[in-house]
Amino acid sequence: MPWFLTHFLIFPALDFIRPVFGAIPLRIVISGFAATDESTQVSAASQFRIIFSLEEEPVLVEYLLKASRIGFPLDTSTLKSLAYDLAIRNIKRIPDSWRTQKSAGKHWLKGFKSRHSQLSIRTPEPTSIARATAFNKTNVGPFFDKLKQPYEELSLTPERIYNVDETALSTSQKPQKVVAESRVKQVAQLVSHERGETIIMLGIINAIGNSLPPCLVFPRKQFKPHMIFGAPPGTHGFANPSGWITKKLFVECLRHIHRHVRSTPENKVLVILDNHESHISI
Known part of the structure; x- marks a missing residue:
């Protein structure tokens, strides 16, 4: 805005409003300056900044957290539909777009998330019902009873208790989003191979969250040092045509652990394993 408009319009308006701020309706102030309705319109979005009260939103937050804890988290579409249903049920003033879409808007979702930092948008991990129901006090309790002995x-300390387990890695990673020409049906990105190969990684982590360099098993007859190029320092590599850890390779993995933790008869380490065939062979 030019300086002369600021001087002759804004400053007199402030001087007029300041002595009686809040004592007269806005329309009277507007009429005193011959302002038109178009110049003083308030956007529809600003009229509906917060739909639910400060007492109602925490109830919705607690419902979302509880649903997530029991394995039934809500996605953003379901949350917006739920917010719309709650607003209708509680006779709230909502934007017309909510009624048209039968759902809350993305601006409400963004504001709701910013007001409640304990909520975040996450990608859930698929968990079977059998696995979820097996994790309960009755089944888990005996494990800690056996661990106590x-x-x-x-006389162990948490940093001397290690959990060891395998996981599968792929040499072909999911491509990230890239910048490309619009209106092109398909965008290609060159990779060494499309399907990739599965590499077995033996992860080693202790009870305080510190990890040791992993062991990697490659589906090859012979191991070559370049196979672990770029891996974490200290990574130990093996080769097996099947790509799986065998009894012999697992013993080598135990030696790998021993070299890093420097266990002795006086300073022992507890390694927790599952009942895989290669683990119970010794």
Whole structure:
């Protein structure tokens, strides 16, 4: 805005309003300056900044958190539909777009998320019902009862308790979003191979969250040092035509752990394993 408009319009308006701020309706102030309705319109979006009260939103937050804890988290579309249903049920003033779409808008979702930092948009991990129901006090309790005995007998500390397990890695990663020409049906990105190969990684982590360099098993007859180029320092590589850890390779993995933790008869380490064939062979 030019300086002369600021001087002759804004400053007199402030001087007029300041002595009686809040004491007269806005329309009277507008009429005193011959302002038109078009110049003083308030956008529809600003009229509906917060739909639910400060007492109602925490109830919705608690419902979302509880649903997530029991394995039934709501996606953003379901949350917006739920917000619309709650607004209708509680006779709230809502924008016309909510009624048209039968759903809350993206601006409400963004504001709702910013007001409640304990909520975040996450990608859930698929978990079977059998696995979820097996994780309960009755099934998990005996594990800690058995863990208590060596923990006390060996005078272990959390950093001397390690969990070891395998996971599968792929040499072909999911491409990230790239910048390309619009109106092109398909965008290609060159990779070494399309399908990739599966590499077995033996992860090693202790009870305080510190990890050791992993062991990698490649589906090859012979291991070559270049196979672990770029891997974390200290990574130990193996080769097996099947790509799986065998009894012999697992013993080598235990030696790998021993070299890093420097366990001795006086300073023992507890390694927790599952019942895989290669683990129970020793």
